[in-house]
Amino acid sequence: MVNRKELNPESSPQAAFGARVRSMREARGWRQEDLGELMEYSGVHVSAVEVGRKMPTLRFACRADAAFGTAGTADTFERQWREIRHGSLLEGFPEYVGHEGRAVEIRLYEVGVLPGLLQTPEYASALADSAVKRGAITPEQAHERVTIVAERQAALARKRPPLVFVVLDESCLRRPIGEPTVWDAQLAALAEFAELPNTVLQVAPFDMGERRPFDLPVYLLTLSDRSLMSYAESAHRGHLERESTFVLPMLTAYHQLQAEAPSQAECVAMISQLRKGTP
Incomplete structure (x- = not known):
């Protein structure tokens, strides 16, 4: 002793x-x-x-x-390990990422910033570097965030990839991130994403007004056993929800959002206009 x-x-x-x-x-x-x-x-x-x-x-x-x-x-060593491994991430998000990598269907609605699954490394780095300059995170945590984005995208590049449905609030496309070359490359990557056989990309324009069912980002997963899961974030933590009485109405609202939003072809045309510098 x-x-x-x-x-x-x-x-x-x-x-x-x-x-x-x-x-x-x-x-x-x-x-x-x-x-x-x-x-x-x-x-x-x-x-x-x-x-x-x-x-x-x-x-x-x-x-x-x-x-x-x-x-x-409720207090496993595994959870404690994930807090060490993902210390700069919101509570609940690492668990969500684990399910996301195994989901057969992924539905996303994002506001202001492109979702991680669609971010180029340069776009992700620009966001992380900005957080470092504000003193919100350390350089090490910034590197971790960019790494997590790459890991999430790699997890979807499997033999039988999931169906991925994405609706972007128009603010995601009206907010340039990074240098002009970074932003242009990100827009090009969005157009390429829309061409994949397992994806659908739409934009919810500002003029949808009150017909927009969501005011905050939405993440919905369908797992291999057809069970549903949602993930939502507050300023300080993330929350996973598996209760069908809560998740099913969100799924219905998401379908309504897709029905109201312009088509993928119109979305790609908007991206093309932005790349040309036209409104």
Whole structure:
């Protein structure tokens, strides 16, 4: 015990993870070697995680949940790991991304800023760099945000890609992001997205007025078992909803939005006009 290192759980999310592992292990009277055997890790590895020398992995977190019986609870080690991994992202969003990567149908409505699934790396970087300049996030967190965008897009490039329906509020196209070359390339990427066989891209123009059913961004997923899920964000957190009595009305409203919005051909024509510099 003379080599026991005192831990400060408040120093970082990683330290809090390690301190929790140690606390729960010692409460059960286990040595590090005992826990390591249960988790299929060495005692040295467990020690390194506990004192913060080694970053926990998703596999480690899931094995810890199995060993301590915390799987399926509201406070799992997996959730704690995701908070470490995605510390600059809203609570709930990493979980949403996991479901998004497995969904068979994705429906998005976005206001002001293009959704991540449609962003070019340069567009995503311009947004992240702006947040750094405002002091909202660190350069490391900015890099993480851009990486997450790329990972989300890569997850959709699978053998049987999902159907992706996107309705953009006109503000998304009237708000240039980045240098002119970045913005032009982003508009070109939108037109290319519309040409894919598994996508539909529409724009909800300003003059839709009160016929627009949503005032905030909407994310709707259909999973392989045909169950539905929605995701919404406030200023401080994201929320996943699986209750059909809540999600089904949102899906109905989304269909109404698609019916009211101009066609994809009209959307592509608008993008072409913007690239030419005409209103």
